[in-house]
Amino acid sequence: xxxxxxxxIDKNSKISAADLAIMLGSTEEEITSIIKQMxxxxxxxxxPTLINWDxxxxxxVTALIxxxxxxxxxxxxxxxxxxxxxxxxxxxxxxMSGGFDLTVILEGKTMREVANFVSEKLAPxxxxxxxxxxxxxxxxxEHGLPLVQTKQDERMLITP
Amino acid sequence: MRNPLAKSVIEIQPSGIxxxxxxxxxMKDAISLGVGEPDFDxxxxxxxxxxxxxxxxxxxxxxxxxxxxxxxxxxxxxxRRFDLSYDFNKETIVTxxxxxxxxxxxxxxxxxxxxxxxxxxxxxxxxxxTVLAGGKPVIIELKGENDFKLTxxxxxxxxxxxTKIMILAYPNNPTGAIMTYDDxxxxxxxxxxxxxxxxxxxxxxxxxxxxxxxxxxxxxxxxERTVVINGFSKSYAMTGWRLGYxxxxxxxxxxxxxxxxxxxxxxxxxxxxxxxxxxxxxxTDVEMMRDAYDKRRRYLIHALRGMGLECFEPxxxxxxxxxxxxxxxxxxxxxxxxxxxxKVAIVPGTAFGECGEGYLRISxxxxxxxxxxxxxxxxxFVARYRK
Numbered sequence: 001x002x003x004x005x006x007x008x009i010d011k012n013s014k015i016s017a018a019d020l021a022i023m024l025g026s027t028e029e030e031i032t033s034i035i036k037q038m039x040x041x042x043x044x045x046x047x048p049t050l051i052n053w054d055x056x057x058x059x060x061v062t063a064l065i066x067x068x069x070x071x072x073x074x075x076x077x078x079x080x081x082x083x084x085x086x087x088x089x090x091x092x093x094x095x096m097s098g099g100f101d102l103t104v105i106l107e108g109k110t111m112r113e114v115a116n117f118v119s120e121k122l123a124p125x126x127x128x129x130x131x132x133x134x135x136x137x138x139x140x141x142e143h144g145l146p147l148v149q150t151k152q153d154e155r156m157l158i159t160p
Numbered sequence: 161m162r163n164p165l166a167k168s169v170i171e172i173q174p175s176g177i178x179x180x181x182x183x184x185x186x187m188k189d190a191i192s193l194g195v196g197e198p199d200f201d202x203x204x205x206x207x208x209x210x211x212x213x214x215x216x217x218x219x220x221x222x223x224x225x226x227x228x229x230x231x232x233x234x235x236x237x238x239x240r241r242f243d244l245s246y247d248f249n250k251e252t253i254v255t256x257x258x259x260x261x262x263x264x265x266x267x268x269x270x271x272x273x274x275x276x277x278x279x280x281x282x283x284x285x286x287x288x289x290t291v292l293a294g295g296k297p298v299i300i301e302l303k304g305e306n307d308f309k310l311t312x313x314x315x316x317x318x319x320x321x322x323t324k325i326m327i328l329a330y331p332n333n334p335t336g337a338i339m340t341y342d343d344x345x346x347x348x349x350x351x352x353x354x355x356x357x358x359x360x361x362x363x364x365x366x367x368x369x370x371x372x373x374x375x376x377x378x379x380x381x382x383x384e385r386t387v388v389i390n391g392f393s394k395s396y397a398m399t400g401w402r403l404g405y406x407x408x409x410x411x412x413x414x415x416x417x418x419x420x421x422x423x424x425x426x427x428x429x430x431x432x433x434x435x436x437x438x439x440x441x442x443x444t445d446v447e448m449m450r451d452a453y454d455k456r457r458r459y460l461i462h463a464l465r466g467m468g469l470e471c472f473e474p475x476x477x478x479x480x481x482x483x484x485x486x487x488x489x490x491x492x493x494x495x496x497x498x499x500x501x502x503k504v505a506i507v508p509g510t511a512f513g514e515c516g517e518g519y520l521r522i523s524x525x526x527x528x529x530x531x532x533x534x535x536x537x538x539x540x541f542v543a544r545y546r547k
Contacts, residue, residue: 023455
């Protein structure tokens with residue numbers, strides 16, 4: 001049931017427990033209690049909203065930064081990742097396989113703000129060997145949902 | 161001028177759905193729960209394969225019965241999913257949708273006066289295709305109290321010396337009914353004893369909820385007397401690609417290929433290439449869609465029962481078939497008034513045979529959000545007329 005609930009709310013966290021109960025053949029109480037449990041176990045870590053900021057009159061830039069870092073003895077990459085993700089500007093941090101070690105996704109108001117953050121906060125960290133900053137020009141799809149779409153139902157109204 | 165028209169064609173009634181469609185299309189901003197096709201787009205990897213085939217210039221006829229690779233993959237798929245074994249070479253034909261397969265199967269087998277058992281309510285083409293092929297449709301009126309399954313008693317009562325074919329369509333459009341292993345098993349002996357050929361329209365075979373689809377062709381003694389019709393429209397959301405197929409005894413398929421060859425040539429080449437990808441790598445898409453339909457199905461049944469409408473639980477396809485007899489209206493009255501007063505289009509059960517009277521076909525090939533809006537309106541409507 002846990003997986004079923006998670007799959008159902010993955011793309012739409014606004015479904016009510018009552019509706020979920022009907023759709024999954026369960027009871028509202030059971031759904032509520034399972035969701036609560038998963039929140040407590042931090043399986044569910046939050047309910048953010050997917051916003052297409054391009055449509056809002058509001059300056060905002062996103063950058064993806066590749067970091068090469070020196071892992072610390074006994075702590076690996078976790079310690080340095082933790083130092084990075086504490087910054088409010090940082091949206092996501094992933095440990096990567098391949099040519100570099102960490103991907104950091106940053107959001108700022110302007111390119112200058114992001115650039116300053118990288119040069120003043122990230123690059124000087126002792127463990128960080130190099131940074132490569134890529135600015136996002138346009139977002140097409142996030143969290144499995146296309147951001148650019150207004151699809152109409154093109155089916156005929158009645159078909160056999 | 162002489163009458164240019166054939167009497168046999170003039171006498172065929174236009175589909176009841178067509179009539180209703182004309183009313184609906186005049187109504188602006190109506191919302192519909194009336195379609196018989198998936199709301200999903202064809203999965204991208206399948207569309208991409210079609211596009212790729214065009215880019216490579218694969219724009220020629222294929223062999224009449226279809227691309228060899230597609231036929232082989234269809235046979236692999238039928239084995240994998242439903243434990244049906246067919247020879248891709250002699251027992252498989254790729255058609256323009258399941259509809260063509262139904263037509264040519266009937267035409268390949270019927271002689272004037274042969275009787276065809278057509279359990280109704282059912283898809284709209286069985287009756288006219290039988291007539292056009294020179295056969296005589298014998299309607300079996302399925303009953304709500306049997307959850308619209310075909311019972312042995314009803315079957316026996318309908319069989320005569322002239323009965324040659326029975327059309328079996330489960331999971332069923334419009335009722336959503338399925339026939340389980342046991343339901344089918346009960347019919348098999350009499351079918352064999354009376355030497356009846358079955359055309360089994362299994363186009364919704366991937367859309368069953370709770371149990372896996374069972375094909376009547378998988379029973380001992382049935383494979384040699386069954387033509388299984390299936391296709392890509394419902395399972396892979398590929399209605400517009402017009403791609404279906406039939407598998408059955410080599411002797412029947414051979415004659416079907418002959419008609420297909422002269423009437424059609426071959427199914428669309430682009431669609432066939434896309435079809436290979438679908439049937440080979442599409443299992444997870446099917447699962448995703450089935451899962452979504454199942455949620456909506458539960459939601460819809462819950463809401464309809466909440467309105468006090470009697471509604472048996474359908475375990476297949478994407479339709480529910482609620483009973484509205486308690487409101488004292490005919491199916492057509494209900495549908496027409498609902499459309500005029502609340503601007504919701506649903507199909508009256510009578511579009512699928514007279515015994516659909518008192519029922520409605522509601523499709524759940526719509527997002528939950530759409531269903532919610534429509535259900536609120538239906539609820540308001542029902543409450544108004546229940547007084």
